[in-house]
Amino acid sequence: MVEEKKKKVSMVIFSGDMDKLMAAFIIATGAAASNMEVIMFFTFWGLRALKKKVSTGKSLFGRMLGLMYGGDINRATPSKMSFGGIGRWMFKKMMKAKNVSSLPELRQMALDLGVKMYGCQMSMEVMEIPRETLIDQVTDSVGVGFFIEQAQESNFTMFI
Secondary structure, eight states: OOOOOOOEEEEEEOOOOHHHHHHHHHHHHHHHHTTOEEEEEEOGGGGGGGBOSSOOOSSHHHHHHHHHHOOOGGGOOOSSOOGGGHHHHHHHHHHHHTTOOOHHHHHHHHHHTTOEEEEEHHHHHHTTOOGGGBOTTOOEEEOHHHHHHHHHTSSEEEEO
């Protein structure tokens, strides 16, 4: 008997905004729960979703970038109505009241469902984010060529 190949989705996660990361992880967990293979490629600001809560950057510009945009998934703010951090607090309260999983919980759920998460090697180099500052469950840091191969094999590709 021939085993049917799993359907596959490939996602580029470019944004580190709370609402966009929520959408990405909800789609990823939904697809994985539907028995699809899911590849998530985190680049530039999206790398926040994979970062540990540690400082990054060695050069002056790298340290400045790490300070200005620093933080892990818990520091993600809404793309609209951030209000200097009050928006993040408000949305977290509203989500908890409606029993919506937090970003760290959604990320863990995706990992538990077998979603493969990759960091963009070029973005990590430019932004001075070493591999050891990413969560341990990151599959690897890879180049865009790897993502393109995955996307070519996918049933659909998303850019968030």
